[in-house]
Each structure stands twice: as structure tokens, then as C-alpha cells.
Amino acid sequence: MKFHMKTVSSALLACALIPASQGLMAQDKELVIGTNNWAENIAVANMWKILLEDEYGYDIELSNVSKNALYAAMSQGDIDISMEIWLPVTDKPFLEPYKDELQVHDAWYEGTGLGLVVPSYVEIDTIPELKENADQYEYQGSPSILGIDSGSAIAGLTDDAIEQYALPLSQVNSSGPAMMAALDGAYVNEEPIVVTLWSPHWAFAEYDLKYLEDPKGVYGVNETIYWFSRGDFSNDDPWLTEVLNAWKMDDDTLGGLMATIEEVGDPEEGAQQWIDNHRDIIDKWLAAGDKTN
CATH class of the missing domain: 3.40.190.10 (Periplasmic binding protein-like II)
Structure with a gap:
């Protein structure tokens, strides 16, 4: 097979212009x-x-x-x-x-996170404070924590938190999108709401949120x-x-x-x-x- 010198030279020049790291991976x-x-x-x-x-x-x-x-x-x-x-x-x-x-x-x-989350504009900072302010966190007429599906690990931990902290709130389980829609509606109107969330999650980039402190360690420690x-x-x-x-x-x-x-x-x-x-x-x-x- 015959090669024209011009063609070969052009090909070599093109290869020479590719960065070394990318050339090796090409x-x-x-x-x-x-x-x-x-x-x-x-x-x-x-x-x-x-x-x-x-x-x-x-x-x-x-x-x-x-x-x-x-x-x-x-x-x-x-x-x-x-x-x-x-x-x-x-x-x-x-x-x-x-x-x-x-x-x-x-x-x-x-620094992964897991626990109960509220908008930063609410005044409470700990899970025990929910007990004294439960009436502010009503959902469909009842003091509630909005969660995801009942079979999830975080739902089970939230049931444990309700029991260990003797919270007068019920967990309302639904889909993740439904929970986030409720959070969005409350956030827009600056209304109190408490949801189950974890980090990393896109919600923390969209909203100004905070975890409620968990002195009993129900939700465990941060991971990597x-x-x-x-x-x-x-x-x-x-x-x-x-x-x-x-x-x-x-x-x-x-x-x-x-x-x-x-x-x-x-x-x-x-x-x-x-x-x-x-x-x-x-x-x-x-x-x-x-x-x-």
C-alpha cells in the first residue's frame, strides 16, 4: 500500500497536538x-x-x-x-x-447526614424542642413529621426517634417527591415543617435547611x-x-x-x-x- 508523505505528515501532526494524558486514553x-x-x-x-x-x-x-x-x-x-x-x-x-x-x-x-430537618427560619434547633412546639408542625390537621416510604431505613429510625423522645407527632410516609413538594410549599410561605432528609441531597442546594440536633444519637454518626x-x-x-x-x-x-x-x-x-x-x-x-x- 502506498502512502503520500503529505498525508502521513498531517496525521503525525494531528497526533502531536493531542495532550499526552488524553492521547493515552483515546x-x-x-x-x-x-x-x-x-x-x-x-x-x-x-x-x-x-x-x-x-x-x-x-x-x-x-x-x-x-x-x-x-x-x-x-x-x-x-x-x-x-x-x-x-x-x-x-x-x-x-x-x-x-x-x-x-x-x-x-x-x-x-460528612454524610441523616435525621430530622427543618427550614433555617424556624426557631427550634433540637429534636426535644419538637415536643414543646408540636402544634406548629401540623400537616393535614395533625402534628406530623413528613417522611418517605415506610420500608426505608430512615423511616424506621424516625419511628425510633418519636418513641425515644416521646414526640407527640406522627410520621406521615409517602414518596420522596411528595415529601419534597410539601417542603417546597411550606418553604415558599415560610411555614414550619419538619421532614426526614439525608446528606447528600439536592434539597440542601435549593433551600436553607438545618438538621435538628439529636442528643440521643438515634440517627447515628456522620459517615464518609x-x-x-x-x-x-x-x-x-x-x-x-x-x-x-x-x-x-x-x-x-x-x-x-x-x-x-x-x-x-x-x-x-x-x-x-x-x-x-x-x-x-x-x-x-x-x-x-x-x-x-
Whole structure:
């Protein structure tokens, strides 16, 4: 086969203009990311899918499975990475059977929260104060705590809180969107309301909220979110390992990402919009991979 020197020279010039880190990653690389239906999990998984596919030539599959299935599949090599493991308490039982086959990497979010939340404009600051001010927190004619589905962990903890603090309020269980709609309506009118919430959640980027102090520790302690992988992943992809280890988010950045997705109504479109508006943050994460080249 004959090649024209001009064609070859042009091709070489084009390759020379590609940054070294991106050039090394430009080859197709398949990656399965395990996900679940938590809002923050869907948000960050779609963010990384867009970044790695559009800018570094990866072929990403998002595999939405239950937690038990995720850990088992990753231990067998069918899932490469997952963006979210809560430690030291929440996800320890899922990790324990596979701790020799899986690797927990660096933290990307510190200080998770779980508990009863009120708008910052209300005057109470602790759960015991709800007992004295229950009449202010009426919902449909009865003092109430608005929660999510009755089978959730936070719903069970809220039942415990009502019992341990002897609160004269009932928990009203519904869907997450219904709870958030009630919060939005009360917030707009600056009315008292108490809901069950957790961090990270997009609500903290949209509203000025506060956790009620929990002196009995019913809702437990704050935890840390890490990313994790099959055991040999860091050897197979040292570049992405360094990049994900450099990845850090807080209530403002993660809450903003989730709020954008909520507003747009589509995880990929919302993540893309957030990426376009936060290149300075993202470029710092990506630059961490340069030292592996």
C-alpha cells in the first residue's frame, strides 16, 4: 500500500497536538459502573460516564442493581467500579463477605447526614424542642413529621426517634417527591415543617435547611463516601484510579449537580449542563492522571 508523505505528515501532526494524558486514553476502553437508585449515585455515575466517554474514549455501561448483587458481581469481575460505599457503618455488612476481593479507594464526600430537618427560619434547633412546639408542625390537621416510604431505613429510625423522645407527632410516609413538594410549599410561605432528609441531597442546594440536633444519637454518626472497585482495577487502569482518587465534592458541588438534574429532569442532560458550568473543578480532577503517564 502506498502512502503520500503529505498525508502521513498531517496525521503525525494531528497526533502531536493531542495532550499526552488524553492521547493515552483515546483508545476504546470498556468499563462497567455499578449503580443504584439513590439520587447522588445516579448523578455522579452519569457525570463520570459523560466525561470518560466524550473526552477519553471509554465505552461505559451503567449497571443498575441491588446492593447485594453489586458487591457479588464486582467480586466476580462483572462490575469494575462503583461510585458509592458508605463507611464505617452503613455499607460494612455488604463489604464484609467480599473484603478480600474488593478495594475501597479514596473518599470523595465527607460528612454524610441523616435525621430530622427543618427550614433555617424556624426557631427550634433540637429534636426535644419538637415536643414543646408540636402544634406548629401540623400537616393535614395533625402534628406530623413528613417522611418517605415506610420500608426505608430512615423511616424506621424516625419511628425510633418519636418513641425515644416521646414526640407527640406522627410520621406521615409517602414518596420522596411528595415529601419534597410539601417542603417546597411550606418553604415558599415560610411555614414550619419538619421532614426526614439525608446528606447528600439536592434539597440542601435549593433551600436553607438545618438538621435538628439529636442528643440521643438515634440517627447515628456522620459517615464518609468512598468509591470502590474490583481488587485488580488499579493495576488495570492506574490513570482512572488516580483521577477518581483526586475527585472531591461537598454539599455545594454535589448538591448543585443533583439540583441541576432535578431541574432539567434527565440525568445525562443535567450532568452535562453541570459539567459545562464547572470545568475548573473537573479539570483539577482530570489533571491528577497526568502523573501516571
